[in-house]
Amino acid sequence: MTDYLCISEKPTAAKRIATALDQNGKPKKIPTPPSFKKVPVWESFRGGNRIITIPALGHLYSTVEDSAGGWHYPAFSYKWIPSYLAFEKNNTRPFILAFKKYGKEIDNVIVATDYDLEGEVIGASIAKYACNQELTNVKRMKFSTLTDSDIVNSFLNPSPTVDINLANAGFTRHEIDWLYGINLTRALTLAIKHSTGRYKLITTGRVQGPTLKFVADKERDIQTFVPIPRWAIEASIVVDGEEIQIEYNKKFITTLAEADKIISETKNYDGKVSDISSRDIIQKPPLPFNLGTLQSEAYRYFGYSPSRTLRAAEALYLNALISYPRTGSQQFTTAINHKEILTELGKNTTYRNRIGKLISAGQFKPTFGKKKDPAHPPIHPTGKKTGSLSGEQANIYNLIVCRYMAIFGSPAMKKSLRLDINVNGHIFYLRGMKVLKKGWLEFYAPFGKIDEVELPDLAVGDVVKLIGIDHRQSYTQPPARYNPNSLLKKMEDEELGTKSTRASIIDILYSRGYIEDESINATDLGFSVIDTLEKNSPDIISVDLTRNLEKDMENITTGEKAREIVLMDSIKQLKVILENFHKKEKIIGAALQEQVQNLKQRQRMLGKCPICKQGELIITRSTSTKKRFVGCTGYYKKLCDWSAPIPQQGYASPAKKMCKDCGFPMLTIRRKSKRPFTICPNWLNCPGTPDEVIQNYKNNKSAEAVIGEEEE
């Protein structure tokens, strides 16, 4: 009998692995000593072997500075230590104790974490530091789904060692990220401190900086944008008593004179159908989902942020309902039995009819794209029965199944129609769309729907009556802001970060206050940081530098580059960046501090005072009562003494809009766990304030009674 110690990544996965590996499907939970009594240690038996499965809780080991000497830079010396020693409030100590105990007793260690960069680091660090194993002696289970068959198969046919190159790439990524994060954050923060004596923590990281730069660049384009006027010709005809909008053959006219001319030349004329044309469009079935395309479609159809989609997909993976989601692959290997998966899915009444069509047509050849991932296939359902799923997981699961069915479908065929109407020499047109053959669209439904548009029953030569024509002025629009999905796509296109880390980097930028809102804009703080670094230390936010480092780490994975060389090169680069930074430290610190001060000022300014029309309304505090109120800066020059109380609770900031009832610039109040609301600072005299609010205030003498307008 041989004993195995199986390292899993999470408690849920450990239970599933232990259950699959136990020949009776009933692993035993071993009683554990008080020091790690909360850690589930599972005992399974298979073929006369005993398997102990213990979960980790993500990373149990972390990189920390290996020297005393306080907050300084550069800091190039580091070591790996248990995470519970590295961070406060870290609850991983019992897990390390469990691995240490069983690592001493059992020699055969097998890593069964997720097969990717992070999984390899988690497994390898536990095997190395907690179990004292040489990585060359540690076996590796590789699976892409948590189904019983995949788990058992990977246990019976493990790789002889962990993926040393992948583990090295993972360790290197952690170390380089630590080196960049700690040094750049300290450099920025100390720059302010050394220049002004003030402490203000400014954080950044290797991928965060360039990602924030994308947002800041876009924001700059938006804020400096000057639109150009243009005119659209709007016209309609009547066919069989029904009014139909038609479009002019030039979408926009650039001069008012030309727009006027078109109107005068067409206003009193009838139209004549001059041409009806059509063209067939073949739409190929989509590619299988990888993480990026799943996140993109989930945002499109459900509005889920990339990190929300990833969370839901991971939960589905842990329930063995889908394959491993952190994959970039668009190609299936022949090892996957699609017929079997489709047959299992067909037991679900939602998919039965469509699956029946695929099976009877013998369509088991999926589409494939260019991207490969040797570790995992594209995201696909396992066919396992779902049981009840939460709304979010149900949506993502349905999307994945429909996409999976669609990749076996035949191309869809559509007919695009165009009907031209000549009005005194000017061409207007109508467009129609007809689906000739649904093909894969039938399998992807309710996603990928095409709206069919019928054309009116007209023939070439028919005369139609123009019942209205005019031009409408509009303006060119500023570039669209990123949303979490398009920013993630931009990172992917620019090869910043990995499929596993991109979503969390966007979350970090939100949590640090550098970006805000669904339609992402750089906050003043985010913009200030980028602006200062761009001028004084552009390498810190260089996309090229970060992208090259990503390539180097990819080369470690493939064995083309040694980990030590990549680390040394990174340290050399970082050293140059920090030396240059240090030379300009005072300038950078002063610029950052000024930006932060300006930011604080701007966060208080609401806009022009409508009473004196000279001062600015600002959010300020009474020096005597310390209460918050809105007042006019004209007060200091004895120009205006207007002021009004505002709510004392929550964070108050300019709403950047005017009160529609009295024209005062409004403010927004944000309170924890509550929806933000905007109020008019002139609420005591504003005609829009309900009488009961005024009455209530007079009774309580408290501005808390203000009723705000909830933000959309």
Next chain:
Amino acid sequence: MRRRNSDLRKCLVCQSTIEKGDYCDAHNIAKKNLEKRFNEWQNAFGKLTWREYLERLVNDPEIPIGDWAKEVADYLLKNKKE
């Protein structure tokens, strides 16, 4: 030679410290955009003075002008003669 504090310049619009010129980088880009677009506005409307152009940009809430560009337009209206 060390620069004295009195040599430091301020952006005419936002008062942030600048090394040269009259505007900070952001407001400088905005001003250039205002100048670049003026010709197109003149073409579009046939006849338009610089002042009329700026007045429209500042006063018409329907125009999707960026905040920084609007700040420069506002400054120019109040501080420069045509």
